[in-house]
């Protein structure tokens with residue numbers, strides 16, 4: 001779910017942007033990095049020289065990655081090459097040379113394999129040889145309240161997104177294995193991947209707050225309704241732990257150890273529920289999927305994010321993840337009957353693909369995992385229907401819920417993702 005995520009990511013981007021503005025004049029060619037970001041290695045992009053034509057590059061920049069305004073001077077596309085600014089202060093640029101035509105493109109260096117380059121497979125094992133990593137969103141368990149992925153209606157069992165996503169991932173894993181895939185878990189418990197904890201980030205949280213106009217940040221949150229909770233060290237150090245540190249560690253695991261051909265991120269969505277102990281249940285329920293793209297101006301200003309975007313663009317992950325997302329989205333839409341979520345604004349996301357359910361958006365996971373990533377956001381957990389189905393738990397066959405015969409929400413989710421992947425890879429491998 002990302003109704004919190006939306007506001008916080010933007011808030012954090014702004015936070016760091018203003019840090020940059022404050023310190024820009026006082027340090028020499030300071031790296032301008034996102035939260036817990038690492039220094040970009042522009043030299044790595046030398047391996048992509050001559051791998052893309054000008055038209056392809058311009059299309060991916062204009063229609064996928066930079067669909068909003070590109071701040072002045074960051075990316076310049078000439079006839080034979082593109083100049084990408086590596087750092088505003090130093091004024092250094094990375095020059096990417098284009099392939100003169102599609103036939104003379106150099107080989108694209110990447111560890112993952114698109115469907116069409118996988119070895120032959122049997123008809124009933126369309127995922128044979130494929131490495132799929134499952135990334136159940138959030139942590140759940142004892143962390144669910146801290147993550148603000150926890151709500152409880154009356155005497156019912158609390159709803160915690162991180163536990164729901166893990167449950168679906170385990171079901172999905174067995175379905176994918178039956179189809180021949182090697183399944184890897186980015187997380188397979190409610191324990192964080194990062195070894196850091198909120199206390200490790202207190203110093204950084206204090207620094208961020210002071211730099212952003214909270215001169216004497218308070219340590220603790222007074223109560224859950226504390227209007228100044230976002231200005232506390234506790235709140236900020238927790239976000240640094242469960243979001244930034246955790247997702248960056250997951251990325252290290254994916255990129256350095258798991259080496260999947262595809263990552264599927266599993267989430268449940270939500271609408272604002274207000275007081276988690278007395279949440280609002282809504283009528284709206286919907287579905288959408290995300291792929292990486294649609295970078296905001298503030299995000300493009302960060303040297304590391306700009307580098308990661310260009311690296312991702314050059315790997316051509318989009319060419320694979322978009323049709324996968326479209327196929328999975330159609331399968332999920334058919335199984336769930338959910339309408340497509342419509343973002344209230346086009347300022348942060350860009351609709352892509354053909355299904356009507358897929359958006360490009362720059363999330364940490366979709367940017368950092370260096371392979372195709374499909375990020376699923378079905379079901380509003382605090383919708384009347386979604387909540388009733390979560391409460392009903394897992395079961396075989398169907399049950400009547402709010403007047404309709406329904407499959408278990410967990411099985412419906414796992415079955416429809418597995419079926420979308422079966423369809424995509426069967427077609428892609430010519431089975």
Ligand SMILES: [Zn+2]
Pocket residue numbers: 001002137138161267268
């Ligand atoms: Zn989520």
